[in-house]
Amino acid sequence: MTAPKPVIVIGLGNPLMTDEGIGTAVVGALAELAEAGKLSTDYVEYLDGGCGGMYLxxxxxxxxxxxxxxxxxxxxxxxxxxxxxxxxVNTVKQMTHLSLHEVDIMRVIELAEMIGQRPDEIIIFGIQPETIEPQMALTETLQRRVPEYLAALVEEILPG
Structure with missing residues (x-):
């Protein structure tokens, strides 16, 4: 069994619910860049985490x-x-509902800490949706900004 790569980028979301699918869309675009040799796969793994859950x-x-x-x-x-x-997130979660997956992923992070496996650094990028309704496409507002989201993530991924 090979050791996991030190960095993982996980996109969360439901692509059947318009902008709720932004996380999976962005990580999919990052994975395509990596497959094309434009991003490293030496130390980074890209994962479509879907709607989250304990498997994460x-x-x-x-x-x-x-x-x-x-x-x-x-x-x-x-x-x-x-x-x-x-x-x-723990500071603001009483004031706002960050996402449908926020509770699941925060519980996963707590459990990782409890078993001594919490990652050294955890960064969460949140994107404000325009619409969340049954439809298999991002809104034009978010689709147009995907290159901006990719740039922010690439900057976070690069070592240094």
Whole structure:
């Protein structure tokens, strides 16, 4: 069995619910860049985490760095991107509902800590949705900003 790569980027979301699928869409675009040789796969793994869940515990356990991207209701303009840590989420979760997956992923992080497998660094990128309704496409607002989201994630991924 090979050791996991030190960095993992996980996109969360439901692509059947318009902007709720932004995390999986962005990680899919990152994976395509990596397959084309434009991003490293030497130390980074790219994972479509779907709607989250406890199975993600095995994906994050013992990693050096975990980068999560998800739709997040933050009361911002549609398409706005924010960078958080789990500690930031714990501070604001009483004020706002960050995402449908926030509770699941925060519980996964807690469990990783309880078993001594919490990653050294966890970064969460939240993107404010415009619409969440049954449809298999992002809104134009978010689709247009995907290159911006990719740039922010690439900057986070690069060592240094």
């Amino acid at each position: 515990l095995h994906s994050i356990a013992g990693r050096r760095k975990v980068i999560l991207i998800d739709c997040a209701k933050m009361g911002l303009a549609p398409g706005e991107l924010r960078r958080f840590t789990p500690e930031d």
